[in-house]
Amino acid sequence: MPQSINLIRGSLLIIITTLCFTAMDAQVKYFSVYTTFIVFVWAKYFGQTIFFSFFFYKNRKRILEYGNLKLQILRGVCTICPTMGFFLALKYVPLAEATALGFLHPIMVVVASAFILKEKLTIGKISIVLLGFLGVLIITRPGLGVIHPASLLIIIANLFFGLYQIVSKYLDQISNEASTLFFTTMFGLIVSSIFLFLLPINFSNLVDFDLTNILIFLFFFGLLTSLGEYCLLTAYKTATASFLTPLFYTMLIWSTLYGFIIFNELPDFFSIIGALILVGAGLMNNYFNKEVKN
Numbered sequence: 001m002p003q004s005i006n007l008i009r010g011s012l013l014i015i016i017t018t019l020c021f022t023a024m025d026a027q028v029k030y031f032s033v034y035t036t037f038i039v040f041v042w043a044k045y046f047g048q049t050i051f052f053s054f055f056f057y058k059n060r061k062r063i064l065e066y067g068n069l070k071l072q073i074l075r076g077v078c079t080i081c082p083t084m085g086f087f088l089a090l091k092y093v094p095l096a097e098a099t100a101l102g103f104l105h106p107i108m109v110v111v112a113s114a115f116i117l118k119e120k121l122t123i124g125k126i127s128i129v130l131l132g133f134l135g136v137l138i139i140t141r142p143g144l145g146v147i148h149p150a151s152l153l154i155i156i157a158n159l160f161f162g163l164y165q166i167v168s169k170y171l172d173q174i175s176n177e178a179s180t181l182f183f184t185t186m187f188g189l190i191v192s193s194i195f196l197f198l199l200p201i202n203f204s205n206l207v208d209f210d211l212t213n214i215l216i217f218l219f220f221f222g223l224l225t226s227l228g229e230y231c232l233l234t235a236y237k238t239a240t241a242s243f244l245t246p247l248f249y250t251m252l253i254w255s256t257l258y259g260f261i262i263f264n265e266l267p268d269f270f271s272i273i274g275a276l277i278l279v280g281a282g283l284m285n286n287y288f289n290k291e292v293k294n
């Protein structure tokens with residue numbers, strides 16, 4: 001297949017991915033008044049389990065080649081913790097601002113790499129980190145009461161995502177994608193199931209809903225998760241990460257549209273400036289990484 005066709009295909013798949021993920025976030029925010037964030041976390045991992053079940057079965061022999069079990073569990077922790085934090089924060093933080101703060105995680109990877117992997121912090125990388133935190137300060141404006149304190153949960157979630165990236169680098173060398181995906185998914189499903197069934201409050205406000213409507217909602221939530229994950233995995237088989245990564249910033253467009261149409265929310269001038277600074281920092285980081293590889 002010609003390279004140009006692969007690039008177009010990869011681009012479309014990433015755009016579908018961002019549409020699915022932002023639609024999923026919008027669902028979490030909309031239904032958060034009826035139930036707790038734990039229900040959405042469980043639905044996410046349950047949908048992934050169903051979707052990847054055939055893949056897991058096909059690669060069942062490779063699953064046991066996990067490399068380091070402690071690292072696999074740590075990766076699972078670094079996946080479910082930020083998911084829980086982000087879903088909880090969505091109840092209080094405007095959708096567009098929450099999405100913008102989510103783009104802090106590439107900067108957190110730079111910080112985590114310096115402390116854990118002892119990677120050298122160049123002037124360029126230091127500039128990226130400072131620029132990223134400037135964007136966060138402009139969006140959150142701490143002390144002014146502009147944005148809900150729950151935004152701190154999203155910032156903490158980015159710390160976990162940064163550690164997640166580091167652990168994934170280690171596991172790439174000693175394990176395989178089937179095993180890593182299986183342990184991460186199963187860990188998330190088991191932990192979220194424990195929280196789901198041990199906390200009755202998760203279901204307290206759902207008694208007013210018909211069981212059929214609840215099942216329909218969970219089905220579409222799981223579908224969005226699975227479709228987004230599938231498109232993401234497929235996209236990286238058709239085009240390079242350096243080409244596809246900037247397209248993730250289209251999530252800011254979709255989250256702004258969802259926020260306006262569903263919640264009548266629009267980011268203010270400073271939130272837009274902060275988001276653009278975060279996007280700029282992320283693109284700079286992507287460029288520097290590409291230069292290093294070349």
